[in-house]
Amino acid sequence: MYRLGVDVGGTNTDAVVMHGRQVLAGVKAATTEDVTSGVLEALEQVLAKAGVERGRIANVMIGTTHFTNAVIERKHISQVAAIRLGLPATACLPPMVDWPDALRQATGDLAYLVRGGYEFDGRPIAPLDEAEIDRIADDLAAKKVKAAAISSVFSPINQEMEQTARARLQRKLPDLPVVLSSDIGRIGLLERESAAIMNASLLALSARTVDAFAKALRTTGLDCPFYITQNDGTLMDAEMVKRFPVLTFASGPTNSMRGAAFLTGIRNGIVVDIGGTTTDVGALQHGFPRQAATVVDIGGVRTNFRMPDVFSIGLGGGSLVRRDRDGAVTVGPQSVGYRIASEALVFGGETLTATDVAVRLGQAGIGEPARVAGIEDGLAREARATITRMLETAVERSRISPEPVPVIAVGGGSILMPDRLGTLEVLRPDHFAVANAVGAAIAQISGEVDRIYSLENGLTRESCLKEAETEATERAIGAGADAATIEVIEREDVPLAYLPGNATRIHVKVVGDMGGVDAHQA
Amino acid sequence: MTKYTVSADEMEQIALGGAFLGTGGGGDPHIGKLMAQAAIAEHGPVRVIDAEEVANDALCVPVCMMGAPTVMVEKLPRGDEAREALAQLETFLGRKADALICIEAGGLNSTIPFAVASATGLPLLDGDGMGRAFPELQMVSFTMHGIAATPMVIADEKGNSSVINAISNQWTERLARAQTVQMGGAALVALYPMDGAAMKKGLLRNTLSLVKEIGETIAAERKAHRNPADALIARLDGRRLFTGRVVDIERRTTGGFARGKATLKGIDADAGRSFALEFQNEFLIARDETGAALATTPDLICALDADGGLPITTEQLRYGLGVSVIGLPCDPQWRTQAGLDLVGPGYFGYEQGFVPIERLREAV
Numbered sequence: 001m002y003r004l005g006v007d008v009g010g011t012n013t014d015a016v017v018m019h020g021r022q023v024l025a026g027v028k029a030a031t032t033e034d035v036t037s038g039v040l041e042a043l044e045q046v047l048a049k050a051g052v053e054r055g056r057i058a059n060v061m062i063g064t065t066h067f068t069n070a071v072i073e074r075k076h077i078s079q080v081a082a083i084r085l086g087l088p089a090t091a092c093l094p095p096m097v098d099w100p101d102a103l104r105q106a107t108g109d110l111a112y113l114v115r116g117g118y119e120f121d122g123r124p125i126a127p128l129d130e131a132e133i134d135r136i137a138d139d140l141a142a143k144k145v146k147a148a149a150i151s152s153v154f155s156p157i158n159q160e161m162e163q164t165a166r167a168r169l170q171r172k173l174p175d176l177p178v179v180l181s182s183d184i185g186r187i188g189l190l191e192r193e194s195a196a197i198m199n200a201s202l203l204a205l206s207a208r209t210v211d212a213f214a215k216a217l218r219t220t221g222l223d224c225p226f227y228i229t230q231n232d233g234t235l236m237d238a239e240m241v242k243r244f245p246v247l248t249f250a251s252g253p254t255n256s257m258r259g260a261a262f263l264t265g266i267r268n269g270i271v272v273d274i275g276g277t278t279t280d281v282g283a284l285q286h287g288f289p290r291q292a293a294t295v296v297d298i299g300g301v302r303t304n305f306r307m308p309d310v311f312s313i314g315l316g317g318g319s320l321v322r323r324d325r326d327g328a329v330t331v332g333p334q335s336v337g338y339r340i341a342s343e344a345l346v347f348g349g350e351t352l353t354a355t356d357v358a359v360r361l362g363q364a365g366i367g368e369p370a371r372v373a374g375i376e377d378g379l380a381r382e383a384r385a386t387i388t389r390m391l392e393t394a395v396e397r398s399r400i401s402p403e404p405v406p407v408i409a410v411g412g413g414s415i416l417m418p419d420r421l422g423t424l425e426v427l428r429p430d431h432f433a434v435a436n437a438v439g440a441a442i443a444q445i446s447g448e449v450d451r452i453y454s455l456e457n458g459l460t461r462e463s464c465l466k467e468a469e470t471e472a473t474e475r476a477i478g479a480g481a482d483a484a485t486i487e488v489i490e491r492e493d494v495p496l497a498y499l500p501g502n503a504t505r506i507h508v509k510v511v512g513d514m515g516g517v518d519a520h521q522a
Numbered sequence: 523m524t525k526y527t528v529s530a531d532e533m534e535q536i537a538l539g540g541a542f543l544g545t546g547g548g549g550d551p552h553i554g555k556l557m558a559q560a561a562i563a564e565h566g567p568v569r570v571i572d573a574e575e576v577a578n579d580a581l582c583v584p585v586c587m588m589g590a591p592t593v594m595v596e597k598l599p600r601g602d603e604a605r606e607a608l609a610q611l612e613t614f615l616g617r618k619a620d621a622l623i624c625i626e627a628g629g630l631n632s633t634i635p636f637a638v639a640s641a642t643g644l645p646l647l648d649g650d651g652m653g654r655a656f657p658e659l660q661m662v663s664f665t666m667h668g669i670a671a672t673p674m675v676i677a678d679e680k681g682n683s684s685v686i687n688a689i690s691n692q693w694t695e696r697l698a699r700a701q702t703v704q705m706g707g708a709a710l711v712a713l714y715p716m717d718g719a720a721m722k723k724g725l726l727r728n729t730l731s732l733v734k735e736i737g738e739t740i741a742a743e744r745k746a747h748r749n750p751a752d753a754l755i756a757r758l759d760g761r762r763l764f765t766g767r768v769v770d771i772e773r774r775t776t777g778g779f780a781r782g783k784a785t786l787k788g789i790d791a792d793a794g795r796s797f798a799l800e801f802q803n804e805f806l807i808a809r810d811e812t813g814a815a816l817a818t819t820p821d822l823i824c825a826l827d828a829d830g831g832l833p834i835t836t837e838q839l840r841y842g843l844g845v846s847v848i849g850l851p852c853d854p855q856w857r858t859q860a861g862l863d864l865v866g867p868g869y870f871g872y873e874q875g876f877v878p879i880e881r882l883r884e885a886v
Contacts, residue, residue: 089679089706092601093556119706120593125680153597187837188595190553283829290829291842302552309829396747461772491841495774 001058002050003514004222005441006042007255007434008035008064008213011276011318011338012412014437015042017050017057023263025050026434028412031338035066035209039216047220059514060217060226061235063440065252066209067202067245071103071299077201078146079108083136083169084193085116085152085161089125095151095193100300107201110145112136116161117153125153128161130168137172147200151181151193157494157505177203184246187494191304198301199246206245210238227443231307232489233258233289234446234511249298250307253280255439257289257308260408262442263429269406270398270424272391273435274413276318277335281394282310284408306490313394317413318344319354321383329382331390345371354416357383364415387416395421410435444511446489447476455502461493468508481512523575525648527567528636528734530559535737540632541833542736542754543729545822547780547804548629548655549591550835553598558636568636569645571621573727578719580620582647583608585638586631588659588676588698589708591803592773592780592837594630600679603710604638607675607683611712614673614685622646623721625662625714627729628655628804629835634710649725651714653853654822657803659698660691661865663855664714667724674698674713678705726853740831749831751846754824761879763808763816763847764792765828771839784839789828799823799847801836806870808847817849818872820856820865821879824848849879 002024007014009031016026027045032038047054070076082095095111096104114136115129140148148169152161162180169178179200185192210228217226227235231250241248256273260266267287273280283290289308296307314333318340322330336343336351343349345356346367352375358364360372360380395407407424409417410432419426431438449472453464469488477483490509495502528536537555544551562568576582585604587594612618622642624635627650639646651662659671671694677683682705688694694713702709716724739757743750755762766786773782781802788795796811805823808816817823825834828844839845855861857878863869866876 086597088600088681090598090600091679092560092599093553097556097560117597119597120590121707123706125597125706187592189598292830489842492771493773 002052002056003441004043004046004057004060005437005439006039006060006062007252007436007440008039008062008066009252009275009436010065010069011316011340013038013042014434015046016431016434016437016441017046017052018438018441023431023438024052026431026437028433030341035212036216039213040219043216043220043222054221057222057224059224060222061229061440061443062213062226063229063251063255063436063443064209064248067206068249068252068298070202070205071198074103074106074299076205077106078204079110080197080200081136081140081145081148082111082193082197083114083148083150083165084112085114085128085150085165086125087113087115089117089153090189093190095197098190098302099194103299103301107197108145110143114165116165118155118158118161120154120157122158124161128164133165133168134172137169140176141173147177147179147203149179149181149193149196149200151189151196153189155180155182156185156187156192179203184244185304188304191302194301195246195303195305198298199244202245203242206242210242214238229255229440229443231305232446232511233439234444246305249305250296250310252436253282253308253310254289255443256280256410256436257282257284257439258442259435259437259439260284260410260429261287262438263431263435264408264427266406266408266427269408270395271408271410272395272414272417273411274409274416275316275411276340276413277314277316277337278312279315279391279394279413280310280312281398282308283398311394311398313390315354315387315390315416317353317355317416321352321354321357323379329379329386331383331386354383354387354413357387358415366415388418388421391417392422395424442513445476445479445481445514446509446511447472447474447479447481448509449475450505450507452503452505455504461504464504464506465491465493465508468506469510472508472510476510476512480515482515483512486510486512523571524569524645525572526570528570529567530562532734533558533562533633533636535734535741536636537633537737538740538833539733539735539737540628541835542740542824543627543632543653543733543822544629544655544833544835545804545824546799546801546834546836547591547657548626548631549587549594550837551630551633553594554630554633554637557599557601558633558640561637561640565640565643568639570648570730571645572648573722573725576621576647576718576721578717580718581615581617582621582623582716582718582721583611583619583712584623584625584651584714585635585710585712586625587634587708588711589702590780591629591835593707595837597706597708599708599710603677603679604634604712605641607677607710607712608638608642610675610677610683610685611673611715614675615715619644623714623725624650624730626650626652626655627733628652631655632733646730647721647725648730649727650729651724651726653726653729655804656865659695659713662714663726663853664716664724665691665864666855666860667720669714669716669720669724671713673715674711676701676705676709676711678709680705726855740833744831749826749828749846751826751831751848755848758850760848760850761817763823763849764788764795764797764810765790765844765846766792766797768839768841768843768845771841780836782836784836786845789844799825802870803836805836807867807872807874808849815874815877816882817879818867818874818876819870820852820861820876822850822852824850851879
């Protein structure tokens with residue numbers, strides 16, 4: 001059977017058809033405002049190019065940066081009521097306190113602090129103020145707020161108050177989608193709350209986007225299941241994405257790095273993914289994206305997701321090239337984005353972009369080279385020097401050791417990458433332009449157990465962890481993972497001091513390659 | 523006379539340096555930093571003064587947070603508990619404070635006094651009582667100089683507070699800890715009221731400046747794409763202990779402390795070896811696979827993210843995380859018999875005796 005991988009980026013929608021380790025065909029289409037027509041175009045093209053019958057496609061795996069871009073660009077995000085249960089505690093730092101002003105404005109800057117929340121041992125800090133929840137419901141109705149996020153102090157050890165508050169809110173507002181922080185994050189109130197608020201702000205967009213994917217697949221005649229890749233490189237189903245779009249936040253870089261590792265067989269190196277507007281730089285360690293250790297900024301907000309450590313700069317194929325007042329040549333961060341196919345000079349447009357410079361200097365032969373012949377040589381060379389310097393700085397930042405490591409250039413904009421970067425060798429694998437879609441196509445299957453265990457009657461922490469690990473492994477294999485490739489990626493236990501019987505919450509997640517994918521070379 | 527002032531922006535470096543000297547504990551200074559930045563935005567920068575500037579009869583008071591770091595990242599304060607505790611202590615003593623003291627240069631308490639100093643307009647002394655972070659309130663240089671922790675005021679966000687009078691600093695810890703647990707695992711306190719003369723004897727000098735300098739070093743090294751470990755080792759006369767990846771982490775919150783043990787598998791130069799970090803809020807002992815100690819309290823065991831170079835706290839430890847672990851010699855006062863009685867391995871229940879880090883062989 002065959003697998004189809006799709007990557008929906010801000011500029012391009014890429015698709016690949018794969019069979020085992022082999023990439024049969026890869027194509028790029030422009031991302032469209034409605035998402036559907038761009039995906040449709042990519043699917044039709046790649047199926048035609050691969051010459052594979054639609055009925056033989058077993059799975060479609062989609063990676064998307066749509067939700068991350070929405071937060072970064074502060075577009076398509078809804079107003080959210082951030083409701084925190086914790087007073088009289090927590091008043092000193094209200095919800096969104098460490099957010100950039102623009103993002104706080106975009107989500108409506110609407111925070112409510114309510115009496116409630118738990119102590120570490122499960123006692124209530126204060127009883128939940130349900131009358132206040134009713135007043136908030138009235139306020140939300142008057143303000144026509146479309147979503148809410150509820151975070152209670154210590155909800156990871158007891159969800160009950162968040163659930164009660166949601167039920168109370170929905171008595172007056174039955175159609176209001178409400179995100180609970182305990183469904184999203186771990187201990188760390190500000191980070192978990194921020195993730196819940198961002199998630200709530202993206203619910204409307206995620207419903208539209210997932211429907212757009214489904215429509216594109218249906219129209220193409222693909223009636224196989226489709227999955228969306230999440231931060232850790234594993235798959236989730238469409239319903240899950242509708243409820244938890246934040247879980248896709250880092251899937252773009254994860255897919256491009258895993259795709260780059262797959263295409264080159266390189267296990268340690270720097271991956272530079274140059275898109276239309278931005279370039280993401282991250283490190284591969286032992287074949288996996290290097291994880292960020294502590295907190296990760298998304299659009300300037302601290303979160304505690306497990307994510308690859310990626311550094312982004314405002315440089316891409318569509319970056320505007322200009323000479324500023326002092327005569328210096330600047331590249332980006334403004335970009336023509338997905339309009340590159342009509343606005344760049346080589347494609348018949350009127351805007352000088354980084355791609356035009358690359359074509360002018362003979363680094364690439366795309367569009368109509370004649371249209372850029374008139375670019376002044378000095379300007380082109382200066383622009384190229386600026387681009388190289390930007391890439392060098394970004395790669396240097398991702399190196400923590402002086403050892404020479406290979407640089408793998410992927411993404412549609414990688415024509416901007418010189419053949420060497422300082423002393424580092426640059427590799428451009430086959431299908432480099434669609435590495436993200438390859439990464440999506442080889443996404444892994446996970447198995448997860450998150451349950452409260454009672455450490456009594458001879459059960460020890462170790463035996464319960466082992467049991468959870470075995471069960472998670474069985475689930476992953478049951479879902480189609482290759483047993484030989486199973487690895488534990490999350491393993492934690494939180495003692496629940498408030499419950500009798502030495503209760504502990506154990507969370508284990510294992511991942512493995514999809515059977516028949518053989519994503520890692522022996 | 524002001525030695526220097528600290529702005530909202532400079533709190534970033536203070537928090538970074540405080541996280542490093544937190545030796546894995548003391549709570550994430552991020553929360554205290556945000557509180558200090560909010561206070562500075564409203565009331566203006568913090569004045570830091572030298573101990574010698576203070577009159578011998580001046581009243582100097584440390585203010586800090588007490589409790590488990592895992593609680594502090596979740597149950598944030600109401601905001602004015604520390605000011606409330608200070609005001610009640612002033613009422614009890616019948617006089618106003620002249621200067622504030624940072625009791626603990628590591629962790630959350632490296633930043634909390636800045637919030638209080640800005641809000642009250644009181645100057646903050648350049649120094650602290652630990653030179654790092656420790657889990658119990660009698661574990662300060664002041665105890666070694668015979669300064670009493672009480673009268674002390676403890677206050678929570680619910681509006682509860684009490685004045686404690688105790689016969690010893692150990693008893694103060696015992697009574698205050700029980701109240702902290704009842705208050706929900708975290709409380710704000712004003713304690714060790716002392717006159718300027720006592721402060722000059724007991725204070726570990728210039729440690730706030732050191733916190734700032736460490737923060738600046740970490741920021742500068744990261745900006746230059748270097749892991750800060752080498753620069754910090756050189757600057758602070760430290761030792762590289764090991765680099766490893768967390769393969770197991772066991773935690774329990776008992777008696778108001780986050781206790782536990784992390785097991786790490788050696789990576790890079792330490793591949794093939796394994797290590798353990800034992801903690802009680804802070805990292806207290808680092809061991810190799812034979813169980814031999816690589817560093818022991820009161821010497822400092824500091825962990826940096828092996829990749830990004832940022833300080834790591836015990837609550838951030840998680841499966842798969844790579845850390846490089848550095849050992850630093852503690853303030854000489856801690857290595858005296860009186861110091862070791864307060865904070866040596868024996869106090870924490872370890873059979874391992876204290877061996878100065880410079881005498882333990884470096885991990886090979």
